[in-house]
Amino acid sequence: EDQVTQSPEALRLQEGESSSLNCSYTVSGLRGLFWYRQDPGKGPEFLFTLYSAGEEKEKERLKATLTKKESFLHITAPKPEDSATYLCAVQELGDDKIIFGKGTRLHILP
Amino acid sequence: GAVVSQHPSRVICKSGTSVKIECRSLDFQATTMFWYRQFPKQSLMLMATSNEGSKATYEQGVEKDKFLINHASLTLSTLTVTSAHPEDSSFYICSASTLGTGASGYTFGSGTRLTVV
Numbered sequence: 001e002d003q004v005t006q007s008p009e010a011l012r013l014q015e016g017e018s019s020s021l022n023c024s025y026t027v028s029g030l031r032g033l034f035w036y037r038q039d040p041g042k043g044p045e046f047l048f049t050l051y052s053a054g055e056e057k058e059k060e061r062l063k064a065t066l067t068k069k070e071s072f073l074h075i076t077a078p079k080p081e082d083s084a085t086y087l088c089a090v091q092e093l094g095d096d097k098i099i100f101g102k103g104t105r106l107h108i109l110p
Numbered sequence: 111g112a113v114v115s116q117h118p119s120r121v122i123c124k125s126g127t128s129v130k131i132e133c134r135s136l137d138f139q140a141t142t143m144f145w146y147r148q149f150p151k152q153s154l155m156l157m158a159t160s161n162e163g164s165k166a167t168y169e170q171g172v173e174k175d176k177f178l179i180n181h182a183s184l185t186l187s188t189l190t191v192t193s194a195h196p197e198d199s200s201f202y203i204c205s206a207s208t209l210g211t212g213a214s215g216y217t218f219g220s221g222t223r224l225t226v227v
Contacts, residue, residue, distance in 0.1 A: 043218035
């Protein structure tokens with residue numbers, strides 16, 4: 001059973017069309033939930049870390065939120081340069097490693 | 111700050127040869143580094159956790175004799191793919207924890223595209 005499930009797998013939006021990406025997780029105790037952006041042929045670029053339910057973080061057009069079962073990455077008025085794969089990862093209490101979901105491929109049409 | 115440098119960015123090798131990939135933390139010390147493999151349009155799969163001065167911890171199904179990991183200093187971890195075969199062709203990425211450096215999260219290298227011919 002996957003510990004981290006992201007949906008949708010792929011999403012095409014018009015420029016300016018806001019939407020949300022979902023990351024649901026099943027761990028016994030959450031140490032941290034991470035969001036990354038990955039461009040083709042590149043390593044993941046860190047966006048946010050969330051630690052507890054109710055926490056929210058923002059960066060430009062992106063806002064990440066966290067509940068006890070899932071996280072959302074809200075993208076407001078996206079631009080073509082926001083096109084990328086967005087990866088969610090979780091870290092369990094007492095563990096050093098982080099486990100990734102399969103990602104959401106986001107494509108913003110001009 | 112908190113930059114991880116990975117080298118080479120791409121390498122082509124012949125089947126049966128070995129390839130070494132380096133991962134360096136440039137402005138911080140990384141006691142723990144992680145190695146991932148990523149196939150096209152797939153997510154990152156953790157291969158092993160590399161601890162400075164001790165043996166690496168491999169994930170289930172990863173052959174430790176094929177993927178040799180050495181973490182001899184606080185700023186360098188290496189992954190050697192031994193006797194490479196075409197099925198080892200993939201995108202390999204390393205990362206290091208930046209917790210405690212003032213940054214948050216885990217910083218990733220830019221990846222190495224390995225092609226075995």
